[in-house]
Amino acid sequence: MIALVVVGTIVTAGALVQVGPLKSDTAAVDVPTWNDRIGPIIQARCVTCHSSGRSGPFSLATVDEVRNRATFLVEVIKAGRMPPWLPEGGEYRYQRTVPEAEIAAIQAWSSGGSPIGDGPPEILAPPPIESFRSDLVLEMPEPYSIPEESDPAWHSGEIDVHGVNLPLGNTVPLRVRAIRHVAAAPQSMRVAAFAFDVTGAGRYLDERDPRVGFLMGGDAGLRPVGADGLILTGSGDFRLPPGFHLPVEAGSDLLVQFQYQPTGKVERLQERVELEFALENEDSRAVRWIPLAVGRVEIDAEEVRTYESAGVVLEGAVDLVGLSPRAIEICTSLQVDAVLPSGVRRNLLTIPDWDHHQRESYVPVRPIRLPAGTRLVASFHLDNSSANPRNPDDPAAQVRRGRRTGILNVIAQVASVDPDLDADLASTGSRLSKELMRR
Ligand code: HEC
Known part of the structure; x- marks a missing residue:
């Protein structure tokens, strides 16, 4: 009921605004506050991201901070640039889309004079971070400094990335x-x-x-970095649904590849990563990784073409x-x-406007059951023309790049339904990576 009333108000406000400019005191009757x-x-x-100490470049916590750039904010939201969220459709955890x-x-608020409403203007605090039990805390022993600006040679490989190896010191799995x-x-x-x-x-x-730490790469041999999840800064944690876990052998390290963006001043990064474990008596299945890679x-x-991964x-x-x-x-x-x-084709993920600075793991709200015999395939559309605004080469130049764990890769994180088939699934990832190297 409430939602209907609100929508009605907006339509009215929009219509009023068309007629002519309104004073904010009269507008306050119809315009949202x-x-x-x-x-x-x-x-x-x-x-969550646009407040002091967070990832966004400015704060949006006060009415003045929002009011002054309201037109720009609406533009950026409509263009799909903010909030950062790449997939189209689907139902994923942390889905960040703004309803029409x-x-x-x-x-309507902006064109209606941005009224405050009753009482003093609310100052916004970030919503509480979802509860997280820190069973193990891993921290870089010293900070790593990143430069003010990107290396000009960045298109020759992956740059603006830094690898770190964090030993867990676990004597048990x-x-x-x-x-x-x-x-x-x-x-x-x-x-x-x-x-x-x-x-x-x-x-x-x-x-x-x-x-x-170390520069670049960060793959653990045949295991691509990202096989155990990706987190976009400010978006929250990487959390598997109840009843699933990442299996970690005794004596493991956690390899992390940090993808950073220089801000114009030298920054010292001393990153912390925390792990939450499944409860001891909890029934839980191991999650394995399958690369859908080129x-x-x-x-x-100036060439435009689509690459398809080998089907799995x-x-x-x-x-x-x-x-x-x-x-x-x-x-x-x-x-x-x-x-x-x-023979039915089911789309699992569509990203219509890829931006590698905004990637993260997409966790379906409910696990998706895929029957035996299903074929998984990823396709990637590449535009190496000068007209592509994200092309680091201007004018466009030939690109020849490879990576033994996949230069283009979507990792599917899956758990076997039949426990007897888990061992086979566990070795699938490295077997496919090896085949990729031979191709
Ligand atoms: C998950 C974190 C996150 C959330 C949520 C988020 N932002 Fe941002 N925002 C960023 C970061 C990081 C940047 C700077 C880097 C960039 O432009 O990609 C940014 C940049 C911006 C910019 C400048 C963009 C430009 O093109 O110059 C605007 C405007 C903006 N955000 C508005 C919003 C609005 C409005 C919302 C809510 C509807 C929002 N953001 C939600 C992280 C976030």
């Missing part, structure tokens, strides 16, 4: 249910990508590089609990489909 309607919208949708009615309310990243300088940090590693690959990279890209200047056929039924993408800058859109044994 900050205290009643606009404040709560901004609080729910924006303030809310956009219309902000617009662990069942990790959730990961949280506490950023030291949230405005410089974009994405954290995780991979648990028992091979010592992270330690080796760490020892070879004299700095704190190993190498060769694309001419599931030998047993699985529950899909996450999709974690990575792709180079000239990728403009990507999608993941499941071709069911019946």
